[in-house]
Amino acid sequence: MSRAKKSWGFPRWGEYGVNSDPVGVRECDFEGCPEKADHPAPKSTLSDERWWFCVNHAAEYNRNWNFFEGLSNDQAREFAEREANTNAGYSSADPYSWGGGADKDGVSRVEREALDVLELEASPSPAEVKARFRKMAKALHPDRNPGDKEAEKAFHRVRAAYDLLSGRSKIYKGS
Ligand SMILES: [Zn+2]
Numbered sequence: 519m520s521r522a523k524k525s526w527g528f529p530r531w532g533e534y535g536v537n538s539d540p541v542g543v544r545e546c547d548f549e550g551c552p553e554k555a556d557h558p559a560p561k562s563t564l565s566d567e568r569w570w571f572c573v574n575h576a577a578e579y580n581r582n583w584n585f586f587e588g589l590s591n592d593q594a595r596e597f598a599e600r601e602a603n604t605n606a607g608y609s610s611a612d613p614y615s616w617g618g619g620a621d622k623d624g625v626s627r628v629e630r631e632a633l634d635v636l637e638l639e640a641s642p643s644p645a646e647v648k649a650r651f652r653k654m655a656k657a658l659h660p661d662r663n664p665g666d667k668e669a670e671k672a673f674h675r676v677r678a679a680y681d682l683l684s685g686r687s688k689i690y691k692g693s
Pocket of ligand 1: 547548552553573
């Protein structure tokens with residue numbers, strides 16, 4: 519748990535392929551890790567490219583990944599749907615695979631993050647989601663915070679989280 523806390527040390531920028539195993543066993547993309555990599559993880563929310571990690575580094579990467587960074591509007595929802603589809607094909611019932619499956623409430627990691635962005639507990643009603651979004655979006659709106667880059671980023675995160683949650687009604691109570 520102590521390795522590369524800040525800079526993260528991975529992945530092996532620029533040398534990917536240089537050390538590739540001739541017999542075709544994929545090695546973990548975390549620098550210095552010789553483990554077999556059978557866990558794909560998206561390089562960014564907006565990219566189709568993937569890193570390949572061992573089970574432990576996939577879990578660590580997953581925990582440190584900021585889903586809503588640089589994300590706006592419909593991209594969150596599209597990404598979540600794509601991950602839900604592709605992830606099932608990689609490894610079913612694997613708690614460390616990208617996307618993390620779903621927790622005991624049936625909420626995926628991405629949905630949980632969206633709830634966190636909106637500072638909501640699990641299973642809010644659609645009305646609660648909407649009310650929270652309106653309140654936060656109003657406070658963070660660029661018109662109210664001219665030139666404030668942090669507020670602008672936060673506004674986009676809130677917007678993306680709302681778009682994602684409002685498009686995935688299965689997590690809502692009674693729906
Ligand atoms: Zn590894």
